[in-house]
Structures are given as structure tokens and as C-alpha cells.
Amino acid sequence: MTGYADPRRIEAMIEGLDRFTATPGRGTTRLTYSAEYRAAADFVAGWMRDAGLTVRQDAVGTIIGRIEGRNPDLAPILVGSHLDSVPNGGRFDGPAGVVAGIETAFLFRDLGLVPDRPVEVVAMIEEEGTRFGGGLFGSRLLTGAIGPEALEDLRDGQGVSAAEAMRAYGLDPARAGEAARAPGSVHAFLELHIEQGPVLEAEGRDIAIVETIVGLAQLRVTVRGQAAHAGTTPMDQRRDALVGAVGILAQLPDLARQVGRGAVLTVGRMEVLPGGANVIPDLVTFTIDLRAPAEADVLRLIEMVEGTVAHAQGNGLSCTIERQLYAPPTPLSDQIQTALLAQAEGLGLSHRVMVSGAGHDAMILAGLAPTGLIFVPSRGGVSHAPEEWTDYAQLARGTDLIFATIRQMSGAVPG
Incomplete structure (x- = not known):
């Protein structure tokens, strides 16, 4: 098997992000638009710049790093996940997918690859629903499923509205609609996530390719x-x-x-x-x-x-x-599943196809563009707890699959 991703670099990013928590020593607690969230977003933006990405923050606070393509007008491939956490959660849920996207950008840089179409690494805001309820908040904003008018009514446990929190964070809620991606504006979305269950570890497999999300x-x-x-x-x-x-x-x-x-x-x-x-x-x-x-x-x-x-x-x-x-239950793209399976075979990764019992940003993005989701093993199947753990070598294998698939889908060649 040919390995591309650097486990040490992945570890540095994951461990660095884990410093930004409201509950040190008691797991990761990072709520959207909090001081901890701002520090994590700035940390991620710094790593994106180190990887050679052009970085911006969109109208709702999602951090986006772009690899420009030879044809910049083509719809980009998006890769990433979310930065928020559940209360007293683990360090991998969400950040693993963001880090996989950043590591993919490092590999493009290190190998001198230039894609035909752009690639964008996204670190989305609230997926867990911990602060404003409902879950998948960031991806629903990104797809236009939530409009600016709803932000005054969505409130956290202290009665602070999403609009008020955005203003305190330095954002204008009236412009939230600018974050929505129009149909046809995204070529594909790929997300890496820890399994949050015991199957892959029990079977000794490197990755799973998700066919449906419950x-x-x-x-x-x-x-x-x-x-x-x-x-x-x-x-x-x-x-x-x-x-x-x-x-x-x-x-x-x-x-x-x-x-x-x-x-x-x-x-x-x-x-x-x-x-x-x-x-x-x-x-x-x-x-x-x-x-x-x-x-x-x-x-x-x-x-x-x-x-x-x-x-x-x-x-x-x-x-x-x-x-x-x-x-509703979300079937993911057959075309992308086929591409992921082919690349997994080429990399020598042991794999299986499975249904996800957890919700993910991928289920919302699937309504906007062809979407693929892969899992890497979770030790003991534990997640949403401080004990959540995935070996960095396993994260590197999952990132290899993300990288190889994006390289093929983007038409990347040495620059």
C-alpha cells in the first residue's frame, strides 16, 4: 500500500484543536460562536494557509480554504466537516474531517499537483445542534435550508438568539443568505468521519464507504x-x-x-x-x-x-x-461510492460498505451535490465522550482515500 498522508501532521492538527475547549480535562466542549470556537477557527485558518490555501470566512463563519484550479470557473469539489462539539465530547468528531481536508491540501502542495477544477476545504459551523438546537445548522445554512429570517428565533439555553450570537462574533445575520450555495455551484462533497461505532474495529477494516445515512x-x-x-x-x-x-x-x-x-x-x-x-x-x-x-x-x-x-x-x-x-434517510451518490471503492482497492485498504446510524453534514449536502462519506475506525465504538479515540495511522489511511479520490475527480496533474 502506498501511503501519502502524514500521521504526525494530522496528530498536530487534531491535538492542537483540542486545546480550544470550555471544559479542559473533561472532554471537548466547543460551542458555535464561542471564544473557544473563534480560537479553533483561527487555528484551522492558519493551517490552511500553511498548506497553501487561499482562506476566507463566509457570511455565517464557515472557514473555507481554496486550491485554485486551472479552470477556476468550474464548480469546486468541497471536502471537510464541522468544528463544533457536543458537551464534554471527543476531539475527533468533526475535526477529523476538517483535518483530512487540510492534509489533502498539504499533499497537493507537497506533490506539486494542480487540479483542473478548484478544491475547497470547508470547516463548517454548528453540526451537533448543541447551542441552537436542531442539528446540522451549518450545512443547512450552506444549502439555503435556513434563511436569515430564522436566525432571530433560534435561541440557545441562555436565550441568546443565533442572530445575536453572530453579531457578537463579528458577523451580520442579515447577510447570512450569502453563505448559501446555489444548485450547480458545487461539483461534489466528500466527508471523512470517525465511525462512532464498533464495526470497523471489530472487523479489522481500514475504512467504510457509506451508502445511506439514516x-x-x-x-x-x-x-x-x-x-x-x-x-x-x-x-x-x-x-x-x-x-x-x-x-x-x-x-x-x-x-x-x-x-x-x-x-x-x-x-x-x-x-x-x-x-x-x-x-x-x-x-x-x-x-x-x-x-x-x-x-x-x-x-x-x-x-x-x-x-x-x-x-x-x-x-x-x-x-x-x-x-x-x-x-429523511439519505442515499449517497452511487458514482462517488464507485470512485471511492476503486481508490480503496488501489491503495490496498481493507473496506466495507455500511449504513450510517449517525447524522452528518453529508446528508444535507447530498441535496446540493453528489456526496460521499467514509468512516475510519473508532476505538471501542466510543464517541460523544472524552474517551473517543481513533488512531492517527487510521486517520492517515482514511485521508489517503480522500486525497486519491479528489486527485482523480479534480483532474489534478503536476503543475
Whole structure:
């Protein structure tokens, strides 16, 4: 096997990025438009310049590094991922794909290659949905699925709107639409990601080529009751929002089991107000993340959850449910899968084809341009935790595949 990518350079970029966290020693916490995010974006831009890229920040804060092509008017190939994280997450989720794109640019420079069409390395803003909810925020802005008018309504846990956060970051939310790519303006998108599961490590394979990304929805449930004194309010006269919420929560896991066929459901965030130890809660909000390989199962599970929430109303409680994100199962480009398989064979990489149970920016970009997604092994299948780990040699092998495929797709030749 011919290796191109430099594991030491990849390690330097990953480890350098991991310094920019709000929770040192407790994993990576890097929220969009935070001080940590700004430092990470500047760090990435510096590495892009070192690789010979022309760097710019777009209207929503995505960092873009460009290798100019011999025919600069041709639609570019995009490669990259996101820079934000979940709370107390790992160092590889998102940054691995950004670093693979930057390392590809280093290889173009080191080998003296000039592409026929431009290549752009993208470090996108929020994918995880940790700050503003819904997930895939950056790629939805990039494809025009979210317009500037929505930015005033999207708010974080402290009530700060996406528009306000953008202004504090030095961006003008009124210009957010300028970040959207028009149909036909992107030739292809490639993303490398850690698997976030145990399959590749268990099978001893170098990479996986993703054929489909599961459908997913993210919901936000609000239960309203009445705050009252914990000691003086009789049990039969309480309007306890938390008791109502727990009644809903207790039923949710069985809904996914009833649907079966790979359906999963997770309650990941919950807030109870007013939050006093001696106050009956009057407001509870929680999120529901649900996924399934078949769209019919996703839709059925959403309907079952909505029915469960509606049934919980009464006894002085009101319940509402909001769909923050819906993305159907996404088949990825057959043409790019074929190209990735051919290059994997040529590089001598052991590989397989698989379905992704996690959502990725690739599922949104697939609506704009032919898209390919590859996975590299995750140690123990652990992800979204400080223990998340992928060996740098494995990242280098995945980057070799990204590089070889982009070199072929871009028509790159020695300059």
C-alpha cells in the first residue's frame, strides 16, 4: 500500500484543536460562536494557509480554504466537516474531517499537483445542534435550508438568539443568505468521519464507504403546569409539570421497540423550572432524538411520540411538541461510492460498505451535490465522550482515500 498522508501532521492538527475547549480535562466542549470556537477557527485558518490555501470566512463563519484550479470557473469539489462539539465530547468528531481536508491540501502542495477544477476545504459551523438546537445548522445554512429570517428565533439555553450570537462574533445575520450555495455551484462533497461505532474495529477494516445515512428527527417537548409550595400544596391539587413529563418519558423507549427495524430514540437534554428544591415545577422541556433506516419508520415514530405527548395533556397540564429538525434517510451518490471503492482497492485498504446510524453534514449536502462519506475506525465504538479515540495511522489511511479520490475527480496533474 502506498501511503501519502502524514500521521504526525494530522496528530498536530487534531491535538492542537483540542486545546480550544470550555471544559479542559473533561472532554471537548466547543460551542458555535464561542471564544473557544473563534480560537479553533483561527487555528484551522492558519493551517490552511500553511498548506497553501487561499482562506476566507463566509457570511455565517464557515472557514473555507481554496486550491485554485486551472479552470477556476468550474464548480469546486468541497471536502471537510464541522468544528463544533457536543458537551464534554471527543476531539475527533468533526475535526477529523476538517483535518483530512487540510492534509489533502498539504499533499497537493507537497506533490506539486494542480487540479483542473478548484478544491475547497470547508470547516463548517454548528453540526451537533448543541447551542441552537436542531442539528446540522451549518450545512443547512450552506444549502439555503435556513434563511436569515430564522436566525432571530433560534435561541440557545441562555436565550441568546443565533442572530445575536453572530453579531457578537463579528458577523451580520442579515447577510447570512450569502453563505448559501446555489444548485450547480458545487461539483461534489466528500466527508471523512470517525465511525462512532464498533464495526470497523471489530472487523479489522481500514475504512467504510457509506451508502445511506439514516433518517432522523429532533423534537422539543414542553410541559407546563403551575408552580407552588412543596410543603403546603396537597398531592391531589398539584399541577406538577415534572410528574407529567416523567409520565411521557417512561413510555418513549417502548415506542422505538414497537417500531423495531433499527429504530432508536434518545432523550438527551432536559430542563426543569423554576428549579427550587421546595418548589413544584411549572415548566419542563426536553429533547427527543429519533432515528431509523426507513423513512416510514421515522414518520411512524414521530406520530407515536406526538400521540403520547398529546395524551399527557389534562389535569391542569398543557403539552406542546416542536419539530426542530427532520431529515429523511439519505442515499449517497452511487458514482462517488464507485470512485471511492476503486481508490480503496488501489491503495490496498481493507473496506466495507455500511449504513450510517449517525447524522452528518453529508446528508444535507447530498441535496446540493453528489456526496460521499467514509468512516475510519473508532476505538471501542466510543464517541460523544472524552474517551473517543481513533488512531492517527487510521486517520492517515482514511485521508489517503480522500486525497486519491479528489486527485482523480479534480483532474489534478503536476503543475
